[in-house]
Amino acid sequence: MKSKKFKMFFMVLLACLVIPSAASANDVVFGVEDPQYAGDGSWTQVGTPSYVTLYTDGTDAFSKTYFSTGGDFRVCMSGVDRSTNTYRIVLYEDDSTQANAVASGFVTGNSCGIFRNLNAQVDGTNGKAEFYVKFDAADYYDSSVTVRAYD
Structure with missing residues (x-):
C-alpha cells in the first residue's frame, strides 16, 4: 500500500515539474483562473521603470502610475539586495477623485x-x-529597487 501511495506522489510531483506554467519561477500570482494577456498573449512592458526604497519602519513607498488595458497586470522588482527580503505589494487603481486598493x-x-x-x-x-x-x-531596508510593469 505504501508503495502505491509513493508512486502516486512521485507521479504528481513529476507532472508538476514537467507541465509548463504561464508564470515564471519567480512570479507570485494574486487572483484566480487563467491569465488574460492583452494583444498577442505575451507580457509587454508599460511605461518606464520606477525606483523605490523598501522600508522596515512602516514607511510606504510608491511606484509611478502605469496604464493597463485590464486582464492581467505584472509588476517585477529587481535590485533587491537580499534574496530573503519579503515585502508586501499593494496594487491601487488611481481615479481622479480617489485611489482604490485592488489586491495585495x-x-x-x-x-x-x-x-x-x-x-x-x-x-x-x-x-x-x-x-x-x-x-x-x-523584512530588510533596501534603497535600490527597480520596478517594471507589464500588461
Missing part, C-alpha cells in the same frame, strides 16, 4: 507579482486602468 500580496527578493482579472478596473475616456503599487512591510 507578499513577494520575496527579486520577483514578480501578477494581478489577475482586472477588467473591472478599466475606466475613463482612455479605456485604461491607472495602476500604481505601494510597497511596505519589508
Whole structure:
C-alpha cells in the first residue's frame, strides 16, 4: 500500500515539474483562473521603470502610475539586495477623485507579482486602468529597487 501511495506522489510531483506554467519561477500570482494577456498573449512592458526604497519602519513607498488595458497586470522588482527580503505589494487603481486598493500580496527578493482579472478596473475616456503599487512591510531596508510593469 505504501508503495502505491509513493508512486502516486512521485507521479504528481513529476507532472508538476514537467507541465509548463504561464508564470515564471519567480512570479507570485494574486487572483484566480487563467491569465488574460492583452494583444498577442505575451507580457509587454508599460511605461518606464520606477525606483523605490523598501522600508522596515512602516514607511510606504510608491511606484509611478502605469496604464493597463485590464486582464492581467505584472509588476517585477529587481535590485533587491537580499534574496530573503519579503515585502508586501499593494496594487491601487488611481481615479481622479480617489485611489482604490485592488489586491495585495507578499513577494520575496527579486520577483514578480501578477494581478489577475482586472477588467473591472478599466475606466475613463482612455479605456485604461491607472495602476500604481505601494510597497511596505519589508523584512530588510533596501534603497535600490527597480520596478517594471507589464500588461
